[in-house]
Amino acid sequence: MRTYKILFFILTLFYITTFDMLAQQVKNVGEMTKEEMMTLTYDNLLQMSFEDLITAANKFGMSADELLEFFLNKDVTSASKRAEKSLNSPLSSTVLSQQEIENSGATCIPEALRLVPGVIVREKTPGNYDIQIRGNENLPSKGMFVYSENAITLVMIDGRPVYNYAFGGTFWETLGIEIADIERIEVIRGPSSALYGPNAVSGAISIFTKKVEDKKLHVNGHVQYGTNNSLLGDIAVSKGLGDKIKVRVSANATKLNRFDDEFYVFDYDSMFTAKDMESLVLPGETELAEEGFNERYSDPELATDKYGVNAFVNYMPTKEIALDFATGIQASEIVQNSLGNHDTPLMPRTSSTSYVDLRAAGYGFQFQTNYMVGDQDVQKDIEGWHIKPEVFNANLEYEKAFGTFVLRPGISYQTTTYDDSEWGNAELRDGFLNGAKTITSFSGSLRADYKLFEKLRLIGAIRADKYNNPEDIYTSYQFITSYDLNKNNVVRAVYSRANRGPFISDTYADYDWPVQPGYNLHYEGNKNLKLPTMDMVELGYRTKITKRIMLDVEAFYTQMNNIIFWTPDQFTLYADLSPMMLGQNPTIQKATGHGQYQNADMTSYQAGITANISVVLSEKFNFKVFGTYQQSRLTDVYSRTIWDDFNTLRNSSTNQLMSDVGKIMGGDFSPLADPTKEYSSSINFKDYPTEDTDNESTPSFYGGASVDYNPTKKWNINSSFYYYSANELIHNKINDIGRAKDQYLLPNGSMDSKYVNNGRYSDMYTVDPKFIMNLKVSYKFYKDHAVFFNGRNFLNSQSREFGYMDEVHGTYLLGVNFNF
Amino acid sequence: MKKVIILVLYLGFLVSFTQAQNEKFKALFMYNFTKYIEWPASLKSGNFVIGVLGNSTISEELKVIAGKQKVGGQTIVVKACSTVSEVEGCHMLYIPSNKSESLSEVTAKFGGKPLLIVTDREGSATKGACINFVLDGSKLRYEISKSNLDAKGLGANSSLYSLGIPVN
Numbered sequence: 001m002r003t004y005k006i007l008f009f010i011l012t013l014f015y016i017t018t019f020d021m022l023a024q025q026v027k028n029v030g031e032m033t034k035e036e037m038m039t040l041t042y043d044n045l046l047q048m049s050f051e052d053l054i055t056a057a058n059k060f061g062m063s064a065d066e067l068l069e070f071f072l073n074k075d076v077t078s079a080s081k082r083a084e085k086s087l088n089s090p091l092s093s094t095v096l097s098q099q100e101i102e103n104s105g106a107t108c109i110p111e112a113l114r115l116v117p118g119v120i121v122r123e124k125t126p127g128n129y130d131i132q133i134r135g136n137e138n139l140p141s142k143g144m145f146v147y148s149e150n151a152i153t154l155v156m157i158d159g160r161p162v163y164n165y166a167f168g169g170t171f172w173e174t175l176g177i178e179i180a181d182i183e184r185i186e187v188i189r190g191p192s193s194a195l196y197g198p199n200a201v202s203g204a205i206s207i208f209t210k211k212v213e214d215k216k217l218h219v220n221g222h223v224q225y226g227t228n229n230s231l232l233g234d235i236a237v238s239k240g241l242g243d244k245i246k247v248r249v250s251a252n253a254t255k256l257n258r259f260d261d262e263f264y265v266f267d268y269d270s271m272f273t274a275k276d277m278e279s280l281v282l283p284g285e286t287e288l289a290e291e292g293f294n295e296r297y298s299d300p301e302l303a304t305d306k307y308g309v310n311a312f313v314n315y316m317p318t319k320e321i322a323l324d325f326a327t328g329i330q331a332s333e334i335v336q337n338s339l340g341n342h343d344t345p346l347m348p349r350t351s352s353t354s355y356v357d358l359r360a361a362g363y364g365f366q367f368q369t370n371y372m373v374g375d376q377d378v379q380k381d382i383e384g385w386h387i388k389p390e391v392f393n394a395n396l397e398y399e400k401a402f403g404t405f406v407l408r409p410g411i412s413y414q415t416t417t418y419d420d421s422e423w424g425n426a427e428l429r430d431g432f433l434n435g436a437k438t439i440t441s442f443s444g445s446l447r448a449d450y451k452l453f454e455k456l457r458l459i460g461a462i463r464a465d466k467y468n469n470p471e472d473i474y475t476s477y478q479f480i481t482s483y484d485l486n487k488n489n490v491v492r493a494v495y496s497r498a499n500r501g502p503f504i505s506d507t508y509a510d511y512d513w514p515v516q517p518g519y520n521l522h523y524e525g526n527k528n529l530k531l532p533t534m535d536m537v538e539l540g541y542r543t544k545i546t547k548r549i550m551l552d553v554e555a556f557y558t559q560m561n562n563i564i565f566w567t568p569d570q571f572t573l574y575a576d577l578s579p580m581m582l583g584q585n586p587t588i589q590k591a592t593g594h595g596q597y598q599n600a601d602m603t604s605y606q607a608g609i610t611a612n613i614s615v616v617l618s619e620k621f622n623f624k625v626f627g628t629y630q631q632s633r634l635t636d637v638y639s640r641t642i643w644d645d646f647n648t649l650r651n652s653s654t655n656q657l658m659s660d661v662g663k664i665m666g667g668d669f670s671p672l673a674d675p676t677k678e679y680s681s682s683i684n685f686k687d688y689p690t691e692d693t694d695n696e697s698t699p700s701f702y703g704g705a706s707v708d709y710n711p712t713k714k715w716n717i718n719s720s721f722y723y724y725s726a727n728e729l730i731h732n733k734i735n736d737i738g739r740a741k742d743q744y745l746l747p748n749g750s751m752d753s754k755y756v757n758n759g760r761y762s763d764m765y766t767v768d769p770k771f772i773m774n775l776k777v778s779y780k781f782y783k784d785h786a787v788f789f790n791g792r793n794f795l796n797s798q799s800r801e802f803g804y805m806d807e808v809h810g811t812y813l814l815g816v817n818f819n820f
Numbered sequence: 821m822k823k824v825i826i827l828v829l830y831l832g833f834l835v836s837f838t839q840a841q842n843e844k845f846k847a848l849f850m851y852n853f854t855k856y857i858e859w860p861a862s863l864k865s866g867n868f869v870i871g872v873l874g875n876s877t878i879s880e881e882l883k884v885i886a887g888k889q890k891v892g893g894q895t896i897v898v899k900a901c902s903t904v905s906e907v908e909g910c911h912m913l914y915i916p917s918n919k920s921e922s923l924s925e926v927t928a929k930f931g932g933k934p935l936l937i938v939t940d941r942e943g944s945a946t947k948g949a950c951i952n953f954v955l956d957g958s959k960l961r962y963e964i965s966k967s968n969l970d971a972k973g974l975g976a977n978s979s980l981y982s983l984g985i986p987v988n
Contacts, residue, residue: 046848050855050979050980053845054849404948
């Protein structure tokens with residue numbers, strides 16, 4: 001309902017502002033970028049002063065070279081935190097421009113990442129995606145979904161990190177901004193903490209919001225509606241106030257539904273309707289498994305329901321100083337994978353957050369500070385997961401050039417607090433954290449950039465992070481050498497190390513987990529963990545093969561250590577033997593256990609190669625093709641699940657009990673001297689043999705292509721393709737059910753009856769290769785207003801994209817794009 | 821063979837695309853010249869006629885401008901002139917580079933008359949052209965000859981000289 005209200009608001013705003021249209025006046029041409037040039041109409045050119053026209057003519061369209069420059073060599077800011085052309089940027093990076101994203105018809109930011117080489121994008125449920133740069137997520141396997149929340153990529157909006165520090169990962173639906181707010185997205189591949197901060201382990205995704213260019217009032221927006229009741233809309237109003245201030249206000253709303261209407265239950269390895277879920281009882285239990293299912297899934301068909309409102313103000317008091325202020329709110333409810341241990345793989349998650357962000361730049365200084373606060377129920381209505389996040393960042397950098405040597409020191413401070421005290425009872429420890437827990441970090445960084453002989457560029461960056469917990473100082477670094485073989489060819493070599501920051505859950509979890517009636521386990525964090533760290537060596541080569549073709553190849557090798565996982569280590573059975581004196585069975589009073597976050601011994605090795613070719617045939621037609629081939633291997637893997645560990649612990653304690661029982665029954669009454677017993681056992685995962693395996697959770701090959709064609713100025717036809725090869729995600733709920741089919745084959749060639757009974761869904765964790773084609777056709781019917789057809793997964797390939805998640809079918813939308 | 825044909829076709833496409841962009845801006849420049857140049861009072865009424873000698877894609881671009889803009893209060897008319905004599909009555913004449921050899925014939929026939937001659941060939945400004953387009957690397961610029969403008973009784977605002985490259 002809320003989404004419809006927002007869309008009504010958007011449409012009302014649209015009608016109101018249509019009465020306030022002014023002819024687009026030409027702004028200062030000298031300040032325009034080439035993209036803005038491209039949007040100038042003939043009328044703009046006619047109305048310009050001759051001086052401006054000469055400037056425009058010389059910036060744009062006078063030679064094919066200029067045009068190709070524009071398409072192939074977009075400005076990349078992040079790679080060295082200074083604007084520079086793609087060809088020369090020293091890191092493996094890709095820039096997606098606003099036009100490219102808009103033409104592709106991507107319905108949200110994660111989906112747009114399917115246009116970027118080296119990124120694995122899989123849709124879990126409609127509108128909710130798993131994003132990995134190169135791979136290395138979901139480790140260790142046979143874990144809970146918590147390990148698959150994209151925890152090792154840093155996502156930033158205008159330099160502000162948007163990252164969930166409670167359980168790690170990016171809650172993409174909580175960003176608050178959408179495609180319409182974006183000017184460009186820069187994706188950096190490879191460990192980049194030295195340049196961006198912790199969690200840029202596999203890379204960084206830097207989103208830049210639109211800049212207001214001219215003083216005139218502009219209203220832009222889209223509305224699209226399609227199959228499966230999909231509805232998306234956005235509207236933005238921008239204007240200059242005086243000569244120095246520019247304001248932009250935007251709002252967006254998205255509502256998408258699931259394609260599956262049933263729910264998978266691990267223990268039954270079957271699908272159940274929402275009605276059946278309400279009365280679901282797990283094998284061997286008597287209580288309802290999904291108490292409160294109705295309230296939690298108020299709409300069992302919902303996949304994504306989100307909206308955001310943002311305001312951006314840019315103020316330039318002088319030409320040298322730029323101040324940017326941004327603020328916004330978002331609210332969302334989505335359904336995707338459950339984070340903790342749950343009977344079903346799906347779980348709703350709600351969030352409502354707001355932020356303020358201030359940036360000031362001038363005279364070589366760059367300062368940024370931001371604050372975010374909100375309310376997130378990470379596993380809706382499940383005890384212990386409702387938290388209030390609060391994040392504050394402040395950082396300052398200064399850049400000074402000494403000829404071709406540039407130095408950029410910086411300091412930063414971050415504090416993150418997650419508080420669940422409002423929803424839990426701290427004494428009972430029924431909340432995950434049971435109070436407000438804080439992680440703070442102080443960091444210092446230094447970057448040096450030296451260009452020798454105009455061809456050789458050496459970049460070194462080093463960063464030290466000091467957290468409150470764990471107490472060590474973590475250093476990350478990056479060394480890059482880039483050499484211009486000639487004007488059109490650049491080679492580079494990179495060596496870098498980056499670490500993931502600590503998460504609140506890993507560090508502070510303090511939860512009393514009622515595993516079963518009578519059995520409570522203390523789920524504990526660990527303040528002394530070593531942080532996951534990745535080392536990488538990479539070689540890259542970029543070449544402009546011809547004026548119209550650019551080829552980019554990078555070969556990388558990474559090693560990741562200190563992967564963190566939670567493992568049980570202790571179990572105590574409390575029994576009272578005294579009933580045995582009366583010839584009865586001993587009483588089991590209760591059981592307690594303990595488990596803690598630890599560093600796994602395992603190491604993840606990955607080697608791969610990514611290539612991208614971009615071709616600009618003309619102003620009307622361009623395309624690109626890209627792909628990554630990789631192999632990952634894991635060594636020293638602890639391959640038992642937590643259920644294996646619980647069983648071992650329980651059996652060990654039970655054996656101790658049975659040993660006493662045996663004694664008594666055999667006539668030795670010594671145990672009865674002190675009849676209340678505690679039978680404790682413990683295990684250490686390090687005592688078990690490990691195995692080395694290939695990592696099947698990352699597809700060996702993934703890539704895509706995109707083709708953009710403007711037959712006339714009014715028409716745009718864009719088709720994009722995305723492909724990934726087979727992969728799997730094994731959840732710790734795997735016991736007998738759900739093993740691969742061949743494990744059910746009996747020696748005589750027939751199938752074990754267990755498989756036959758549960759057969760249909762025992763492959764829930766294997767993901768078949770999938771080829772996705774998208775098609776968007778857009779027609780400008782009047783000035784800059786367009787109607788469009790947008791087909792996502794146009795060929796309607798229906799398979800699941802992520803282990804245990806929903807099927808994702810094609811969605812076909814019609815929409816309108818208005819620009820005043 | 822197929823590959824060569826495709827290569828040739830797409831190179832041709834690319835070349836024609838580049839030219840199209842050039843012509844658009846030249847036409848826009850020509851329109852702007854009219855804002856800085858003063859024609860005699862007798863020519864300020866009726867249509868403002870821009871002649872194009874021979875065939876040139878610039879005619880199309882000029883026609884687009886003609887449909888949208890006026891010179892002072894005068895409607896712009898684009899006249900295709902296949903011979904030099906047809907140039908009679910034009911306020912402005914564009915001589916494409918492939919017709920440059922006709923420049924001397926034009927100057928002979930229209931000598932002191934207030935006809936703004938715009939050319940597109942190196943050296944034309946010294947041979948009687950008032951304004952001559954040149955490419956400075958990939959930038960479009962124009963040479964402007966004060967003596968030729970004066971000889972034709974056409975006054976030009978000083979900005980036009982400073983925005984261009986003054987010659988003789």
